[in-house]
Amino acid sequence: MSKSGISPRRDENYPEWYQQVIKAADMAEVSPVRGCMVIKPWGYGIWENMQRVLDKMFKDTGHENAYFPIFIPKSFLEQEAEHVEGFAKECAVVTHHRLEAGADGGLVPAGPLEEPLVVRPTSETIIGVMFAKWIQSYRDLPLLINQWCNVVRWEMRTRLFLRTAEFLWQEGHTAHATKEEAWEETRRMLDVYADFAENFMAMPVIKGEKTVGERFPGADSTLTIEAMMQDRKALQSGTSHFLGQNFAKVQEIKFQDQSGNESFCWTTSWGLSTRMIGALIMSHSDDDGLVLPPKLAPKQIVILPIIRKDSDRATVMEYCQSLHEELKEIDYHGQKLGVILDDRDLRGGEKKWFHIKRGVPILVEVGPRDIESGSVFVGRRDQPKSKGVARDEFVATINQTLDDFQQTLYDNALKLRLDNTKSIDSLDEFTAFFTPKNQKNPEIHGGFAECHFVDTPEADEILKPLKVTPRCIPLNQEPVEGKCIFTGQSTNLRAVFGKSY
Numbered sequence: 001m002s003k004s005g006i007s008p009r010r011d012e013n014y015p016e017w018y019q020q021v022i023k024a025a026d027m028a029e030v031s032p033v034r035g036c037m038v039i040k041p042w043g044y045g046i047w048e049n050m051q052r053v054l055d056k057m058f059k060d061t062g063h064e065n066a067y068f069p070i071f072i073p074k075s076f077l078e079q080e081a082e083h084v085e086g087f088a089k090e091c092a093v094v095t096h097h098r099l100e101a102g103a104d105g106g107l108v109p110a111g112p113l114e115e116p117l118v119v120r121p122t123s124e125t126i127i128g129v130m131f132a133k134w135i136q137s138y139r140d141l142p143l144l145i146n147q148w149c150n151v152v153r154w155e156m157r158t159r160l161f162l163r164t165a166e167f168l169w170q171e172g173h174t175a176h177a178t179k180e181e182a183w184e185e186t187r188r189m190l191d192v193y194a195d196f197a198e199n200f201m202a203m204p205v206i207k208g209e210k211t212v213g214e215r216f217p218g219a220d221s222t223l224t225i226e227a228m229m230q231d232r233k234a235l236q237s238g239t240s241h242f243l244g245q246n247f248a249k250v251q252e253i254k255f256q257d258q259s260g261n262e263s264f265c266w267t268t269s270w271g272l273s274t275r276m277i278g279a280l281i282m283s284h285s286d287d288d289g290l291v292l293p294p295k296l297a298p299k300q301i302v303i304l305p306i307i308r309k310d311s312d313r314a315t316v317m318e319y320c321q322s323l324h325e326e327l328k329e330i331d332y333h334g335q336k337l338g339v340i341l342d343d344r345d346l347r348g349g350e351k352k353w354f355h356i357k358r359g360v361p362i363l364v365e366v367g368p369r370d371i372e373s374g375s376v377f378v379g380r381r382d383q384p385k386s387k388g389v390a391r392d393e394f395v396a397t398i399n400q401t402l403d404d405f406q407q408t409l410y411d412n413a414l415k416l417r418l419d420n421t422k423s424i425d426s427l428d429e430f431t432a433f434f435t436p437k438n439q440k441n442p443e444i445h446g447g448f449a450e451c452h453f454v455d456t457p458e459a460d461e462i463l464k465p466l467k468v469t470p471r472c473i474p475l476n477q478e479p480v481e482g483k484c485i486f487t488g489q490s491t492n493l494r495a496v497f498g499k500s501y
Contacts, residue, residue: 005288005357014231014444019160021281024357025290028160035158035165039274042358043161045298046277047168051148052335053200053296054170054272057192063144063172068126070149071117076125079250083124086217090153092119092165119152124218124243124269127173128251135175135265138257142185143175151273161278162235162501169273175253175265179244182266186242189270190223193238201276202293202409203227203283204417205237206448206496208472211455216269220244226471226496228417229282232447234471234498237279240270278501284409290359291381293409294402299338301327301398302355306348306367317343319371323364323391332399356381361405364394382408420447421496427462427485434466434499446499452482453495459486463497471496 006024010017022028027043030036039047055065071094077084094117096109120126127145135143148170158164172189176182190207197205205225215222219241227237247253248264256262284291294300305320307313324341331337340360342351348365355363365377365386376394379386382405394401424430433449436442446468453459453470463469463486472495479492 005353009287010230011444015159017287018278018282021285021290021357022160025359027277027290030160033165035155037158037160037164037166039168042298043277046280046292046296047274049296049298050196050200050276051170054192054196055148056334057196058146058170058172061144061188061192062142063146063174065147066145067147067149068123068130070120072120072123072126074116074118076129077118079125080218080247083218083247087121087153090121090155092121092152092154093117094119120149121151121153122269122271123147123149123171123173124247124267125251128247128253128267131173131175131265131267132251132253135253135255138177138255141175141177141255141265142181144172144185145174146170146172159278159501161274161281163275167274169271171269171271174268175248176267177255177257177263177265179266182244182268183242185268186221186223186240186270189268190225190238190240193240193270193272194225196272197225197227197237197276197279198410200293200295201280201283202295202406202413203237203279204410204414206472206474208474208496210239210472211470211495213455213457213460214469216241218243218246219269220246223475224472226498227279227283228413228420228448228498229279229501230285230416231282231444232416232420232498234448234469234496234500235275235279235282236471236500237276238270238272241268243267243269283413285359289357291409292359292361293406294361295333295406297338297359297361299340299360300332300402301337301362301364302340302342302360303327303364303366304342304348304351304355306365306370308367312368315371316366316368320366323366323376323395326395327398330395330398332402337398361402362398380405417448422447422449424449424451425482425485430485430497431466434468434497449497450494451485451497452480452491453493454484454487454489454491455495456487456489459484462486468497468499471498471500 006020028037028039031038096112098110099107100110102108150168152166155163155165174185194205197203205227210222221242223240225238227235245264253265254262303320305316307316328339361381363379375388375390377386378389434446436445481492
């Protein structure tokens, strides 16, 4: 078997492979603060591109950015019972203020706060208080706000990007005059997330509604996009919540309508986080390291000068610098191409593997023979072999090459999902599908199961031992009569089930 750049391989130990891809690509590392991570420049560059794309999508749909405090009075969370119950175990709480010198020379808190402050796990309550101040009339609606921020959820079992105590995200919060407008907003933002996932991340998703047990605390309905990773597990990749009037009634978010009557607003919230970087890694990367879709890669191209004799240096570098200047002036989906000219004093193979592991989509090698023929030696990160291409042709077709790369990643990810999605109509078949052959060291198994389903607590109890959850009830599905495999009740709806992160 040929040697791979990452050890272990995906089929040997997928969770450890994931960690090693992040390490090899120099994306992030564990911080001195328990459960938190440091996102390094290459990893943060991916997040910056995600922010750039999503921020434009939000503004194109009428939303404005704002910022709200990281500290939330405990009493605010307590106002909505289901909400506080859902987040209570994940809350980090500040109880004291200021530090002063203690008797033993160390630092001690000076005194307790009048009211404990929760470090933001999500912002429905603090934003709702402000909405109640800002909204008086139907003329103030709809109110469409987004904020980019960090949140803290006190996770006990963490994994870089996928689940950390602190993570980065955006959270949208909106208020509307009618139920219909709020529901339309909930669907619109789910579509924005799906568009982003499929057309920028090259990650196919299923749009659906969460079951009652998986619903956001305090919401009337939660919509989700679900993606399959290469180990066939599901990753919840973005959620949009229809909050009804639940938070509005608690926080007195009211407006006077055109007839002079006072009504409660209908509100929504929606969010997507740095977890999407984890999704990107697990959707596309291989046993040689990270693979990045060109539309989100910090850099699309790296140029590697091949210099074996000092006498060739000036000629090779002049050619490479000229190519670098030409490429970085090309527009690619709303921004200039990101191009690296790697002239570090390292061996060629070492430099090449450095960029392969970081997932740069296009590697261009240039040596004296390439210059003589007016060509470049081009490798695509998704293909095993490089080939010589005339320089003018390479430059003229670079956008087409990158778009083909992007589409190939999407097609491969979609094929993986379709090949590992099964329609199941019996509990025995369902159990077998999600049971590994090796219980002590489970192999990659399962996938997505599509089953007739009635949303009841009885079904949840059957699912727990299998470590399987209902991922969603797909939207716009064709009704087909059948019986729920867990309860035997008749239903015309099917749900998607899977093991998940």
